[in-house]
Amino acid sequence: MHHGLRLAAITLLLAALPAAALQLQPDPAGLNSAELNTSRQLLDEVQQLLPPLLQEQLPHTLHIGWSRLPAHIMGRATASGRILLNHHWLQTLVANPQATNLPGRQHPSLRHELQATLIHELAHLYDRGRFWPPARRSLQARCRTLQKTIGHAGLPQQCHGQTNRRFTLSDDPHLLDLAGWPQETGQKGRRTANNHQQLRSPDAYERARPAEFVAVNLEYFLLDPTYACRRPAMAAYLQQHFSWSPPHTVSCPSGLPHLNAGLDAETPLARLHPERIYQVHYLLAEPDNSWAGRWGHSMLRLVVCAPQRQPGPDCLLDLEHHLVLSYRAFVEDLQLSNWKGLSGVYPSRLFILPLQQVVEEYTRTELRSLASIPLALKPAQIQRLAQQAVTQHWSYDGRYYFISNNCAVETLKLLRSASPGPALHSLDSQTPAGLLQALKNRNLADTSALDNRNDAMRKGLFFDSHRERYHQLFAAVREALHVPQQRFESWLQQSALHRRPLLARSPDMRTTAALLVLEQAALRQQLQHIRNDLKLRYLGNHNDKALAETGQLMAGLLHDSSFLSRPADLLPQGYGLPQSADWHDPQHAVQQRYDRLRQMAGELEQRLPQLLTRAQNDELTAIQHNLHQLEQRLKQQHEQQGGLLLP
Amino acid sequence: MRQLSLIATLGLALLAGTASASSLVASTDTLGTSLAKSSKGSSNASSSVGDDKVVLEAREDAAAFVGSNGSLRGAYLEAALQHIRQQIPGLHATDMQLAEAILAL
Numbered sequence: 001m002h003h004g005l006r007l008a009a010i011t012l013l014l015a016a017l018p019a020a021a022l023q024l025q026p027d028p029a030g031l032n033s034a035e036l037n038t039s040r041q042l043l044d045e046v047q048q049l050l051p052p053l054l055q056e057q058l059p060h061t062l063h064i065g066w067s068r069l070p071a072h073i074m075g076r077a078t079a080s081g082r083i084l085l086n087h088h089w090l091q092t093l094v095a096n097p098q099a100t101n102l103p104g105r106q107h108p109s110l111r112h113e114l115q116a117t118l119i120h121e122l123a124h125l126y127d128r129g130r131f132w133p134p135a136r137r138s139l140q141a142r143c144r145t146l147q148k149t150i151g152h153a154g155l156p157q158q159c160h161g162q163t164n165r166r167f168t169l170s171d172d173p174h175l176l177d178l179a180g181w182p183q184e185t186g187q188k189g190r191r192t193a194n195n196h197q198q199l200r201s202p203d204a205y206e207r208a209r210p211a212e213f214v215a216v217n218l219e220y221f222l223l224d225p226t227y228a229c230r231r232p233a234m235a236a237y238l239q240q241h242f243s244w245s246p247p248h249t250v251s252c253p254s255g256l257p258h259l260n261a262g263l264d265a266e267t268p269l270a271r272l273h274p275e276r277i278y279q280v281h282y283l284l285a286e287p288d289n290s291w292a293g294r295w296g297h298s299m300l301r302l303v304v305c306a307p308q309r310q311p312g313p314d315c316l317l318d319l320e321h322h323l324v325l326s327y328r329a330f331v332e333d334l335q336l337s338n339w340k341g342l343s344g345v346y347p348s349r350l351f352i353l354p355l356q357q358v359v360e361e362y363t364r365t366e367l368r369s370l371a372s373i374p375l376a377l378k379p380a381q382i383q384r385l386a387q388q389a390v391t392q393h394w395s396y397d398g399r400y401y402f403i404s405n406n407c408a409v410e411t412l413k414l415l416r417s418a419s420p421g422p423a424l425h426s427l428d429s430q431t432p433a434g435l436l437q438a439l440k441n442r443n444l445a446d447t448s449a450l451d452n453r454n455d456a457m458r459k460g461l462f463f464d465s466h467r468e469r470y471h472q473l474f475a476a477v478r479e480a481l482h483v484p485q486q487r488f489e490s491w492l493q494q495s496a497l498h499r500r501p502l503l504a505r506s507p508d509m510r511t512t513a514a515l516l517v518l519e520q521a522a523l524r525q526q527l528q529h530i531r532n533d534l535k536l537r538y539l540g541n542h543n544d545k546a547l548a549e550t551g552q553l554m555a556g557l558l559h560d561s562s563f564l565s566r567p568a569d570l571l572p573q574g575y576g577l578p579q580s581a582d583w584h585d586p587q588h589a590v591q592q593r594y595d596r597l598r599q600m601a602g603e604l605e606q607r608l609p610q611l612l613t614r615a616q617n618d619e620l621t622a623i624q625h626n627l628h629q630l631e632q633r634l635k636q637q638h639e640q641q642g643g644l645l646l647p
Numbered sequence: 648m649r650q651l652s653l654i655a656t657l658g659l660a661l662l663a664g665t666a667s668a669s670s671l672v673a674s675t676d677t678l679g680t681s682l683a684k685s686s687k688g689s690s691n692a693s694s695s696v697g698d699d700k701v702v703l704e705a706r707e708d709a710a711a712f713v714g715s716n717g718s719l720r721g722a723y724l725e726a727a728l729q730h731i732r733q734q735i736p737g738l739h740a741t742d743m744q745l746a747e748a749i750l751a752l
Binding site: 317318319320356364454457458459460463464469472473476509510511513514515516517520634635638639643644645646647 | 695696697700701702704707709710711712713714715716718719720721722723725726729731735740744745747748749750751752
């Protein structure tokens with residue numbers, strides 16, 4: 001190497017070192033020379049792993065003592081700022097440098113476990129040191145002054161959670177959102193006591209307290225090359241905080257793995273590509289009259305572009321690629337109980353569903369419209385939202401409370417964790433419509449595109465309830481065919497056989513098409529009717545053996561489908577988002593579970609016709625016949641008028 | 648894949664309240680595929696465009712569009728119209744003609 005170049009390289013190296021770097025010194029008291037050597041080596045290894053910022057901030061020299069702690073305690077940081085590790089495990093490591101880890105611990109070897117312990121305790125010291133960057137420090141000071149003068153209620157948004165900071169990281173509002181201690185609604189910013197991001201955790205201790213969460217996550221951030229793939233949002237947070245990433249960080253497979261909760265999905269295990277999301281919409285199902293639906297339902301819609309398309313407005317019509325994030329109670333019982341809903345018995349889980357399924361369910365089955373309102377999120381925020389949503393999908397199992405932890409509250413919490421800006425932190429709403437209003441007030445949601453209903457429908461921003469379609473089409477049919485019934489409901493109340501003669505009189509495609517839609521409405525109504533009847537019979541009559549067996553099968557199916565909303569149940573290995581090392585042939589494993597569900601569903605299907613009454617069966621068959629007849633008629637009329645054939 | 652049609656509509660039926668409580672209910676809906684589609688005519692035309700998912704998904708919207716003489720115009724139809732025109736660039740046809748062609752598939 002050229003002399004001058006070498007000098008430059010050395011200068012660079014020196015410049016990279018922090019001015020007063022931390023030194024980890026073993027306290028030699030009670031150690032023999034082999035133990036001292038091993039200890040020194042261990043401390044050097046850890047020293048290499050630490051972020052430069054942390055090394056600058058902590059005291060110049062830290063003495064690490066080895067003391068006789070109870071066997072189950074690996075180490076602790078004392079109130080005076082010393083770190084003590086368990087001497088017993090140092091002895092074990094000296095005796096066998098390759099020692100495997102203790103049962104119940106997660107790191108791969110005893111050496112790693114001791115490194116992790118030291119990192120964990122250093123993290124506590126760092127967290128207690130209040131090492132805030134200057135800008136943050138002056139913000140906090142300003143906020144405290146404001147609180148003294150104008151009180152809590154008048155504090156500006158960016159002061160929320162900043163007036164009483166005591167830790168470098170573990171009381172940062174954004175960290176708490178990511179970690180799983182979100183704000184409760186209507187509690188003036190107070191955070192939940194329990195952390196429900198409980199599945200696929202590397203170490204259950206992380207949920208004990210935010211300080212432990214920080215310490216455990218720093219262990220994995222520094223020691224596990226796959227941490228950023230498993231906990232992308234937390235990794236990004238720590239990288240940003242330290243302005244640094246661990247040199248060992250591996251590049252992650254493209255796309256975030258998730259389970260498609262739609263059973264007829266082509267690939268049960270799919271990947272969400274955040275860079276392909278054009279927009280995020282607030283998806284609001286209008287209220288209905290049912291007890292549980294009277295407030296409407298809040299969801300988020302990810303406008304995912306088709307693979308070949310650049311993100312842009314054209315993606316709005318790539319409907320088959322869009323996904324819906326929907327928090328719902330998981331109800332395993334055969335009957336929904338209002339009491340259980342109020343008292344938090346049902347789990348609250350995040351379902352990732354194809355948009356198509358959601359549109360079908362609301363607009364066709366429940367006859368409720370869906371409004372899709374674009375949210376003003378930047379690409380980086382959209383990426384964070386996707387990361388946090390998929391993280392919740394694999395880790396979250398909360399409690400559903402009709403009032404205080406319902407879909408609107410859950411959706412707000414997810415939005416908050418995605419956009420650390422202050423705007424969402426002071427926002428507080430417990431109802432879907434209230435949340436939309438609050439988002440509008442802060443210019444985060446723009447409903448102007450929905451002002452023109454027809455336009456919004458064409459653009460895929462409004463999905464109309466089919467109830468409105470039925471009424472409009474019935475009016476057209478009534479005029480064309482001189483139907484005696486005044487109201488659509490009366491038309492539907494007739495039996496399919498009574499409607500049939502009129503169907504044959506339809507003069508043109510227009511009328512036949514309208515009749516087809518109305519007959520589909522008849523089919524849905526008939527199914528709804530059978531559904532209610534079966535329910536009443538099942539609940540009211542415990543002696544009907546066939547019904548009881550079917551009910552049991554149904555309960556089994558529901559129970560087995562639990563993994564769709566709690567995919568962590570599929571694989572015991574690893575933590576965070578699943579990586580290839582966690583399961584052998586993931587598609588196969590998921591496919592097996594899907595196949596089993598389908599098989600159970602098939603069995604149920606075979607049993608069901610026997611449960612219908614003769615009259616129910618006849619009516620169902622007659623409607624199907626009508627539908628078939630209308631479809632044939634459409635084809636004939638199309639042919640007669642020389643209609644266009646798609647090539 | 649519509650083998651779940653009956654279960655979707657009847658099986659789920661045993662579940663009380665669920666039909667009207669989708670904001671609370673989960674797994675039941677996840678099985679849901681509407682029976683309306685089971686009545687879908689078999690696509691005997693062997694056309695490539697007509698077999699495309701985006702076109703098949705537009706059948707209900709197409710029926711409403713034709714039945715309302717063009718005033719009910721849903722997003723699924725819109726997506727299908729765009730798709731067809733992209734696939735067949737030289738095609739001269741009105742929206743109504745295309746919607747009728749979808750219905751006649």
